[in-house]
Amino acid sequence: MAFDFAAPDAAGQEAALRFARNLRARRLTLGWTQEQAALEAHMNTSYWNRIERGRIVPGLRVAARMATVLGVTLSELVADEHERSAPYGPDLVDLVRRLRAVADTVASTDATLTDLLTDVEGVGQTDAGGRASPSKRSL
Structure with missing residues (x-):
């Protein structure tokens, strides 16, 4: 069965990029490599890398698991700079x-x-x- 997903609108793209930036920032704050973070989240390192670079957007379950592994809430990973600080x-x-x-x-x-x-x-x-x-x- 094939799925046809529409391209995300501007707000969706911005949220995805914010997620990617916050994900990377949190990982670096912990002093982890992408490999360490991916291992903790039980996922492939290249998959983590593509998410962190904003190349792909994870589903809610994967995003929530990533947040849990990094010790933050999912809403913290999609928050803008002002909200996080x-x-x-x-x-x-x-x-x-x-x-x-x-x-x-x-x-x-x-x-x-x-x-x-x-x-x-x-x-x-x-x-x-x-x-x-x-x-x-x-x-």
């Missing part, structure tokens, strides 16, 4: 993104909403000395 995680990043969109839609100069967004974005961040940044006001 945020100390408070992708959920809060998404919330701030949505609040910003609402604020932009309203096109209000209401300083209260802007200050609230600034406070939320500052949660969990540290200064140069490693101390947590205080909130401008109590939420």
Whole structure:
């Protein structure tokens, strides 16, 4: 039986490349070679290599197994740079993104909403000395 898969759209291609970049970055963080990672994931090294270079996109089961072997979640492997580097995680990043969109839609100069967004974005961040940044006001 033959399957006819449509080529991925631009968003799908971007997600696949993000997955490949994050996969490689995580593997290198662990200090593993592709051969070591592939062995841990019970897969062929050349298959791992093609996935990591973005030549092929793995199915969900394989992608989940790769994430597990690397000690991360699947969502971490498809997250963009900002979401991965945020100390408070992708959920809060998404919330701030949505609040910003609402604020932009309203096109209000209401300083209260802007200050609230600034406070939320500052949660969990540290200064140069490693101390947590205080909130401008109590939420």
